[in-house]
Amino acid sequence: MSVNDRTPVTVIGLGAMGSALAEAFLGAGHPTTVWNRSGEKAAPLVAKGARHALAVGEAVAASPLVVVCLTTYDATCAVLEPASAELAGRALVTLNTGTPEGARRMAGWARERGARFLDGAVKNVPPAVGAPDTLLYYGGDREVFDAYEATLRVLGGDTVHLGDEPDLAALYEQAVGGLLLPALLGFFQGAALVSARGLKADTLVRFTTKWLEMIASELPAIAAEIDSGDYTRPRATVGVFHQAVAHELQLGREADIDVSWHLPMYEMLERAIADGHRDHSVSALIETLRKPVPQA
Structure with a gap:
């Protein structure tokens, strides 16, 4: 042209x-x-x-x-x-x-x-x-x-x-956009943790990038589980994420930072376990998302 x-x-x-x-x-x-x-x-x-x-x-x-x-x-x-x-x-x-x-x-x-x-x-x-x-x-x-x-x-x-x-x-x-703010909040929380120790946020960038690359590498397998509806061959279970809740809350207290933005996610893990998904892949959380809590 x-x-x-x-x-x-x-x-x-x-x-x-x-x-x-x-x-x-x-x-x-x-x-x-x-x-x-x-x-x-x-x-x-x-x-x-x-x-x-x-x-x-x-x-x-x-x-x-x-x-x-x-x-x-x-x-x-x-x-x-x-x-x-x-x-x-x-x-x-x-x-x-x-x-x-x-x-x-x-x-x-x-x-x-x-x-x-x-x-x-x-x-x-x-x-x-x-x-x-x-x-x-x-x-x-x-x-x-x-x-x-x-x-x-x-x-x-x-x-x-x-x-x-x-x-x-x-x-x-x-x-796709629903991923942005939670991912940024995760980075901001990490930055609050390290800066409280006198370290700079830019020291996190290399390691956060690697972590995001790992998450990206898992997305095809996660999408396949969602598309098939089969959550019985987990790489990481709902229960594993649920067990981490107490540690994350303790970390917030130790570092004196606000981790309350996690609370709705913790509540969702509780609901998923109540629905029988403890030993299922974490991708089973989509089934919880498909059953929203009735508004009062």
Whole structure:
């Protein structure tokens, strides 16, 4: 593809991630139009060759592919509403946070205005946009993905279409994203432990990385147990994790740190044991998750 053949793109929303998206398109030679509610955020991109549209309708009309990176689906609809007429026939790609239900509503909203729709997620931080190993996944119109795959791949070399359902990216975003805060809290707890002894948090990084790699290596086997429903050949049992609870609570007292964020997990282990899973693989905890405690 020559520079003259590069698909024109419009990017709406110029926060940290939206600006990184626009920079990636510009760097790959795509004519790029940008719009943001506060126009001063466009200036650095204009200096790099972007066209700054003063009205959102003008921005949408400038390109066959419109990429929107705002906070929520509701915010996206509110910003794009004045450009409803210009959306007809264009490919609309949303890269924001939200629930699967929100993605389905967004798809219906776009369809009513004649737009072809893809919803996506960027699974990395803004500085990683455009890297060969940066993951983005999309759900929605396969024809749109096929038509613009080469352009979308500019944002990350690991670009995946999950299926035609418009809520799949939001579904996987929520499913994968649930790992982030517990993992970070685990690191923060470790950092609190070592810093209480006058050691630096960065001394943990090497060992934490190895531990995360070990966990990653176990995920295929864990997923296979979940998919089969057979938890009877454990590598680590629910009971083993339950036995560690007393030690973890004692550690919190000794180090004088707050470990109360563990308590819901301990309660879940108790429920799993009550349901007969003590000697089953720890992956049997998914069965406990599938039986939520009734809300009072």
